[in-house]
Structure formats: structure tokens, C-alpha cells
Amino acid sequence: MRRIAIAWFVLSAILTPIVVAVIAPTLPPGNATEASSNQVFDDTVLLGIVTPIAVALGVYFAYTLIVFRRRDADPAEEGVATRDNPSIHLPWLVGTIVIVLFLAIFGTVELTDAGAGGGQGPSPAFKLSGNDxxxxxxxxxxxxxxxxxxxxxxxxxxxxxxxxxxxxxxxxxxxxxxxxxxxxxxxxxxxxxxxxxxxxxxxxxxxxxxxxxxxxxxxxxxxxxxxxxxxxxxxxxxxxxxxxxxxxxxxxxxxxxxxxxxxxxxxxxxx
Amino acid sequence: MSSEALARPLWRRLIGFNLLGGIVLGVAGFYFGWWLGHQIHAESLDFFGDTNQNDVALMLGYVFSVVGFLIGLGFARYPLARMLGKERTHTENEHGGSGRYFGLCTDHKVVGVQYLCGIGLFFFIGGLNAMLIRAELLQPSPQIFGAGNYLTLVGLHGTMMMGIMTSGVLGPFANYFVPLMIGARRMAFPRVEAITFWLLMAAGAILMTTLFFGGFPTGWTGYAPLNDQANFGFDSYIFFFALVGLSMMLLGLNMIATIITMRAPGLTWSRLPIFCWGAISTSILMVLAAPVLIAALLMVGFDRAVQTSFFLSSAGGSPYLFQNLFWFFGHPEVYVLALPGFGIILEILPVFARKPLWGYRIAVAGILGVALLSFFVWQHHLFVSGLNSSLRPFYMFSTEAISVPTGLVFLAGMATLWRAKIRYTVPMLFCLAWFFNFFIGGASGVFLSDVPSDVATHGSFFVMAHFHYTIMGGLIFAFFAAIYYWVPKMFGVMLSERLGKIHFWAMFIAFNSTFAPLFALGLMGQPRRVVTYPSHLEPLNIWVSVSAFVLGASMLVFLANVVYSLVFVRKPAPDNPWDSRSLEWQTPTPVPIENFERRPIIDTDPYDYGVPPVPLVPPGPAEAPAPG
Missing domain, CATH: 2.60.40.420 (Cupredoxins -  blue copper proteins)
Structure with a gap:
């Protein structure tokens, strides 16, 4: 487990800045308007969150699929019959809920900026400030x-x-x-x-x-x-x-x- | 069928209540309805308007066709006999030879096989449509089919896949295996089970008839008011989806009743196989969502045929109403497609990881949580529609919240692999690919749920890539995992492992090579369902098309495997080839009609694999053993 954590930390420390700083700014739709640069900013932040998660999954699967494969020596070999470990539930739930809450709040804040370029119907909830x-x-x-x-x-x-x-x-x-x-x-x-x-x-x-x-x-x-x-x-x-x-x-x-x-x-x- | 009946000549056996009778009466019913519609139309022409399109005739044709089809199959015999107070006049067609598969049969195992073959047929037709779509998109301007036929292909592909494949897992696998898993003799309502299958086949046939009536230009969403403007062929869409909805609803009711009432003694809710949890939560979604679809389609039908205006803003209706109703059905619908996949994956993983399913309770909580939340997210399909802009933060939050229960399912699956002894069989490979695909699908869903990001990608190929990752990467990979896993029990024959692995790798690589570039195409500005695109997008489109053809070819590998293994080699399957502890594998192959000699009594869940962990510290006397 420690090896996975180290691999995850190193890889996401390398990959996340690359994705966020190098790839994300080149994404369409570009920076021609306030709305489009906001969209690129949103994608950048979301990529910054998704990349470490993707790395975590990638590292975990790479490790388990290689290390815990069945060896030919004993074809009837069975895994370890652990059925649950409740001490993981709470941190996992808290982690995912915190990410979701952050995403929702972040998205809402970004949305309040004139509706982020989306159609808002006859009475827009998020108006553009200014009168001109x-x-x-x-x-x-x-x-x-x-x-x-x-x-x-x-x-x-x-x-x-x-x-x-x-x-x-x-x-x-x-x-x-x-x-x-x-x-x-x-x-x-x-x-x-x-x-x-x-x-x-x-x-x-x-x-x-x-x-x-x-x-x-x-x-x-x-x-x-x-x-x-x-x-x-x-x-x-x-x-x-x-x-x-x-x-x-x-x-x-x-x-x-x-x-x-x-x-x-x-x-x-x-x- | 008695042995006396079997002794009759073949042509004599073909006459009777079977598929042939159903088709004959179905066609006759269609012409009767068509004639009747023209009678009505001719007598009150002014009321219905003045065009040469007689929707009333076509719709009545479909109605009588379905009724005739079902009567021809023999669905009226039992209720009629009971109504007339007679004794039951016919057996339930559960005994007998291969004729059972071509008619009304109430044996859940026969229905499961019928479903697998019938759905497989329509899956391949839908897939063929996708190949034709990609062939057209090889060039930036239409060269092969032209705009109208292209839209019909797009509509047929989407409608076929979203309609028929809703029952893609529950139809074949839940009908076949849920009774076996819960130790039951049959499903709760066997005739209902049979009618769900034949309704689905009637629906598929009706959808194909759209080709005779000019197709439909609306895609699978069929938004108003385009659906009112669409020509004749749209009526077949209405009837297709309404029949699919009816079939889903009945299938769901039957499944819920079966799982609640027919579990064997000792099979408590906490011992229920996870696949059954997937099936019951899918069924709940089906039962609650499908009626909304049927109602919406009835209204569309009225709008088209008898000039109501539920969805026409020019006459006081609202196109938003249709969008709301459609997606109130449509979003649970996509979880109807995804949840059985969750069930299959978590069911198969422990068998090949040789470990108990980790965190059974959180896996169940995850599946139920997704099912519950799926009813609260539908307006994310309308983020740029101009509807309720003040509610957008809520729908953004509820959509993102789905990743919490989905995360629990991922946790359960991933932790099951920890300290496992993984056997890389073909079903296991499909299961593992599911994690990869569904993660990409889910992660791209996070972008789509974020409104600012969604504004850039809504209605583009990005969305298309996203839902193909979740539905094809989620459902279809799980579907094939289930096929490779359960076919030995269903057909008594092993599928070739080598061809299976070729199929898997070809499909997995081609699938990703097809759909990953679509994310880029969407971001670069290619909208969905267009027959033309800017020429600078041509190289990427060619790449996608070629990958799609490889993906199609991988399906041919699968077909070759089926033919090779089931027709030529016929390597008999042992009763339990995977060494599974699940109840369905404890039956002999082929499964006897009564399923079990005696009612099984369950004293554990079906995941009793693995060697017990060695405790680091010997447990003291005060420490109670952890509950199973």
C-alpha cells in the first residue's frame, strides 16, 4: 500500500502540473471572450482534480493486476478472505463528498458570472453587471x-x-x-x-x-x-x-x- | 408439446400458436388497422386536416398489428379460457424441443435464451447503423447516404440501442439467473415474463418499418416540435418506444416481485447476490420511469394524429414539457443501462479474484444510491435550454453527487482485487476494462455536469463520447462479460477462450481508439448528428471511422466465436467451469425444468471464497467474530 501511495504521489506531482499548466491552457474554446476563458479555467481546475484521481486508479490497478495475479505454481490458489474494512468507508465517503461539494460550489461561483455563456431563458438568474x-x-x-x-x-x-x-x-x-x-x-x-x-x-x-x-x-x-x-x-x-x-x-x-x-x-x- | 404432437409432420407443426402464427396475424392486424384508419380518416377528413399522411391509419395499423401478433403467439388463450370458465386448455409449453424457443414459453430459462438471441439481433442491427454512420462521416460532406437517410440512420442507431438494450442485461441474464440465484422455481409472473420479450420483438420490428415510411429526422430524443413536423416514419418511433416502455415496466414489476417474494429460505437481503441488487434497483427505475415515457409518447401521438397541442408553442403547448418528460424518463433510463453493469461486474469479480466481494453493504448502498439520485438530475440535459436558470446550481450539485455512490461501487470493486489471486479469464478481462471505461465516462461526466464547462461541450461530440464511454464502455462490456461468464450454463457449451481474448483486445483497443478522439472533436466544435463538418476535422474523423470499423470487426470475431464454439466444436461445459460458489452454478447443466430438486436453504452469501486471513493477534475471548 505504501508503494502505491509513493508511486501515486510522485506521478501525480509530475503529471498534474503538466496537465494543468501545459495542456489545459491550449484547450478549446480559447480566450476570445470572458465566457470562453471562464470555460477553459473551469476545465483546467477540473483537470487538476481529475488527474490525481486518474493517477491513483491507474497506479492501484497496475499494482493489483500484476502483484495479485494467480501464479501458475498453484492454480487452485485463493485470495485472502477479507470481507470488509469499515475503517476505509468513512475517509472514502468524506473524500468523495468533499470533492463533490467543492465541485458544486466552484461550479456555482463560476456560473454566477453571467451564466457562463449558457442560455438562461427569459429571466436570467445570473445577469451581466453593467448597464451598457x-x-x-x-x-x-x-x-x-x-x-x-x-x-x-x-x-x-x-x-x-x-x-x-x-x-x-x-x-x-x-x-x-x-x-x-x-x-x-x-x-x-x-x-x-x-x-x-x-x-x-x-x-x-x-x-x-x-x-x-x-x-x-x-x-x-x-x-x-x-x-x-x-x-x-x-x-x-x-x-x-x-x-x-x-x-x-x-x-x-x-x-x-x-x-x-x-x-x-x-x-x-x-x- | 406431447409426443403425439411431435410425431406430426413439420408443416403441420408450423401451424398453431407460435412465431409464424404471430407474424401472420400481426401482418393481418396491420392491414386491418390501416384499412380502419382510412375509413375514419375518409369520413371526417376536415377534422384531421388535409395531407396525404394518414397517421391515424398507421397508428391503428401498429396497434392491431401488436394485438394480432400477441394473439397469434397464443397470449389470448389462457385468459380467454379462464374468462369462459373452461378448464386450462393448454400446457405452458415448457416441455418439448426447440419449438419452445419460437413461441410463448413460460420457462424463465427459455425466455432468457430468447431474449439473448432477440436482443443480440437488434444489437447487431444497431451496430450496423453505427458503421454506416461512420462510413458517411469519412468525408466532410455527404457522399453516400445524403442528409435525410443519414439522420434516419442516426435515429435508428440511437433508438435501437437506447430502446432494445434497456433490457439487454435484465432480459437475458436476470430472467435466466435471478430465479436460479435466489433458489426459485420460476419468475413470479411467467406469462408476464414471456410477454415482455415478445413486446420487445414487436417493438424492434415496428421500428424497422420506419424505413418504409420515410424514416424520422429526430434522433433518439424525438424533441417537440420537430417530432410534430416529422413525416410518417416518426409514428414507428412512437410505437417502438411506447412498447419498449411497456415491456420495461412489466419486466421491472416481475423482477421486483420475484426478488421480494420468491427468495429461498435463508436468503436474507444481506445474502442476496449483488447481481440481484443490480437487477432490483434497475427494475425500480424501469417501473417508475417508463410510464412517464409512455405518457409523453401518447401525447406526441395525439399531437400528430388528432391535432392536440401538448407540445406546440404556437397553439399554447410547450416544447419544454416534452423535454422535461423525456428526460425525466431519459436520465433514469441511462442508469437502467448502467446499473445492471454494476451488478454484473461486482458479481463476476469475486469469482475470478477468488476473494469475497469486499464491502457488500457499501456496494449495495452505492447501487441504491445511484438509483435514487438518478431521478433528481434530469435537467442537466437542459442546461442551455433556457429553462429554470436559477435551478442550475441544484442540478449541477445533484449530478455531481452521483459520483459519491458510484465511488462506493468503485471502492467495493477495487478493494475486492486487493490481495486477490486474479484469474485472467475472458469475463474477467471485460470486467477490468469496465473500470477503465467507466472511469473515463464518469470523469468526463464531471466536466459535463459543471455548467460552464458544459456550455462548451453540450450537444457536441464530447457528449457523444461521454455517453458511449458510460453505456458502451459500461453496459456493453459488462454485457459481454456476462455472455462469456454465463453462456456455459445457458447453452451447456464453452466459448473459445482464445477467440474470446482476441475479441476482447480488439474491442477494448478499438473502442478507446474510436471514442477517445470524439472528446477532442467535440471540444473543437463538431456538433452531434451533423452530416457535414469543417474540413480541418477530417483527419480525426477518418481516424474515428476506421477505428469504428475495427470495433465492428471485433463483433464479427465474437460472432465467429459463437458459431465456432456453439455449432462446430461444442465443447461441453462442466456444471461449474469457473468454480463459482454462486447458487446458479450449483445446478446441473443443462438446468432441469424444475431448476432444483429440492428448495435450497441458504446459510451464507455466495462469495465464500478465499482462505481466511491470519489474524496478527489471536482474537481474545471478548471479541465477537465479525458478521458475515
């Missing part, structure tokens, strides 16, 4: 996303552009079935439910272009429901949005008034 928040509506339908900027005259665009360093409140909704707006590099994922305003917060910290995928099966062309978006500088964004306003001015007039949810005509199948 730009609302952007993500409207999903089979099989594309469109984006609506209510603070810019309710213009609806085919692509998503966000200004860097600006707090953004995404209102994700759907016109037909359930979709899910997933921008991996932004660290944002929010289901688009018909008739539901699903709010997710994002604060881009660097200029980049990012992929957008639908991550909830939404029918035939689900696989093709992807898109790219850009995070650009504030000036570039102002220029882009005013251009969009001009280009789409005729269309904006006939769009329904901006609302957090749209109920399309009920499309009922037959019996």
Missing part, C-alpha cells in the same frame, strides 16, 4: 440564423458582427423547431425554442472570426446550419451596422415589430 449592454437577437429557423439589432432600428442581418469589448445580450429564439445557437470560440451556447426568449451573455475581448453551428438536431439540413461571424473594432462595427441599416431599410419596414418572441402561423400537419 447591447441586445442582439438571434433568430433561428430551418435552416439558418438571422440576427436582429433592436438598438439599431431593428435591422435584421444575415451575419453576426459584434464590436470588441462591448457587453452583448443575445436573445435567442426560434421560428419553428428547437435549434441551438453555438459559437464555440465565443463560449456561447443557447437553445432556440419557438416562442421563448433565451438570453445569453457574451463579452468579446479580441477581434476574430468565429464559427456558428446549430447544435440541436433540427431536421433534414441540420448539418448545414452553420455560419461564420466576426468580432470587429467599435468603429468597424458602427460603419458595418449603418451600412446594413441602409441596405436593409426597405426590408426592415415590412418586418414585424421587434419582439422577444415571434409566433409564426401555426403550421399544423394533417392527421
Amino acid at each position: 449592454v447591447m441586445p442582439v437577437q438571434v433568430i433561428a429557423q430551418q435552416w439558418e440564423f438571422t440576427y436582429r439589432y433592436p438598438t439599431y432600428g431593428g435591422v435584421e442581418t444575415a451575419h453576426l458582427e459584434l464590436p470588441v469589448g462591448r457587453k452583448v445580450e443575445l436573445h435567442v429564439t426560434s421560428l419553428d423547431v428547437i435549434h441551438s445557437f453555438w459559437a464555440p470560440k465565443l463560449g456561447v451556447k443557447a437553445d432556440a425554442n419557438p416562442g421563448v426568449d433565451n438570453v445569453a451573455y457574451v463579452e468579446p475581448e479580441e477581434e476574430l472570426s468565429f464559427e456558428i453551428h446549430c447544435s440541436e438536431l433540427c431536421g433534414l439540413w441540420h448539418g448545414y446550419m452553420f455560419d461564420t461571424g466576426q468580432v470587429v473594432s467599435g468603429e468597424a462595427f458602427a460603419e458595418w451596422i449603418s451600412e446594413q441599416q441602409q441596405v436593409f431599410a426597405p426590408a426592415t419596414k415590412v418586418l414585424p415589430k421587434y419582439s422577444t418572441q415571434y409566433f409564426p402561423e401555426p403550421e399544423r400537419r394533417g392527421g
